[in-house]
Amino acid sequence: xxxxxxxxxxxxxxxxxxxxxxxxxxxxxxxxxxxxxxxxxxxxxxxxxxxxxxxxxxxxxxxxxxxxxxxxxxxxxxxxxxxxxxxxxxxxxxxxxxxxxxxxxxxxxxxxxxxxxxxxxxxxxxxxxxxxxxxxxxxxxxxxxxxxxxxxxxxxxxxxxxxxxxxxxxxxxxxxxxxxxxxxxxxxxxxxxxxxxxxxxxxxxxxxxxxxxxxxxxxxxxxxxxxxxxxxxxxxxxxxxxxxxxxxxxxxxxxxxxxxxxxxxxxxx
Ligand SMILES: [Zn+2]
Numbered sequence: 001x002x003x004x005x006x007x008x009x010x011x012x013x014x015x016x017x018x019x020x021x022x023x024x025x026x027x028x029x030x031x032x033x034x035x036x037x038x039x040x041x042x043x044x045x046x047x048x049x050x051x052x053x054x055x056x057x058x059x060x061x062x063x064x065x066x067x068x069x070x071x072x073x074x075x076x077x078x079x080x081x082x083x084x085x086x087x088x089x090x091x092x093x094x095x096x097x098x099x100x101x102x103x104x105x106x107x108x109x110x111x112x113x114x115x116x117x118x119x120x121x122x123x124x125x126x127x128x129x130x131x132x133x134x135x136x137x138x139x140x141x142x143x144x145x146x147x148x149x150x151x152x153x154x155x156x157x158x159x160x161x162x163x164x165x166x167x168x169x170x171x172x173x174x175x176x177x178x179x180x181x182x183x184x185x186x187x188x189x190x191x192x193x194x195x196x197x198x199x200x201x202x203x204x205x206x207x208x209x210x211x212x213x214x215x216x217x218x219x220x221x222x223x224x225x226x227x228x229x230x231x232x233x234x235x236x237x238x239x240x241x242x243x244x245x246x247x248x249x250x251x252x253x254x255x256x257x258x259x260x261x262x263x264x265x266x267x268x269x
Contacts, residue, residue: 016172041245042132047253059139061146071168074166086161087161100173110149113152114145115220123142124141126145127141129259133209138179174223178222184202198224204235206245215235
């Protein structure tokens with residue numbers, strides 16, 4: 001089982017998903033400079049250096065621990081017929097679609113818990129203390145947050161009975177969406193409006209990264225904003241030029257070493 005899941009992960013995630021994600025990051029990085037949504041306030045080299053350092057700690061945890069844990073949980077669930085969708089008599093495509101949606105809902109819940117529970121916020125705040133937001137913010141996550149997500153996310157993969165394949169495909173789409181909505185890309189207004197009726201856009205996620213508490217406590221979804229609509233946390237129509245990105249109690253650029261120790265030093269406000 002371990003070898004099969006490793007092979008599937010290499011095939012779907014490493015050889016197909018990762019080049020696509022890397023391409024998306026590159027394209028967004030170029031486009032967001034040309035078509036900027038919000039005026040950036042911080043020098044880019046400082047943020048680049050910091051975010052690259054944090055991302056370089058997050059990626060190994062994501063690829064070597066979180067993804068294998070989720071895929072192995074999915075494979076174990078399938079082998080032992082565990083998981084809600086395993087017992088649903090329906091075409092496989094429908095079950096995979098439902099599993100994909102369930103995983104997206106799982107991430108909405110996980111994100112909300114990170115804001116709700118003070119101990120989890122200590123780690124998640126590292127992501128929110130970026131004083132500007134662009135595609136480099138997308139994987140600026142403290143490894144503590146990634147580690148604590150392992151039992152939650154692998155457990156829910158098992159509970160829903162998602163297949164290893166769907167789990168990996170979801171993970172690729174998760175990362176593509178994550179890069180897209182963190183980017184500072186200004187889309188044409190009509191395209192933005194149409195996209196925002198279904199998926200999370202940079203405009204929507206910018207509101208979530210606002211220093212204003214009421215705005216931060218909105219727009220938690222990753223791919224589909226249906227979850228914010230269902231849970232009553234959707235917030236649209238906040239003008240982007242009125243948004244100050246970050247958290248109110250950290251208004252100075254923090255280098256990577258301070259971000260890594262931040263969960264143990266900076267108390268949540
Ligand atoms: Zn958040």
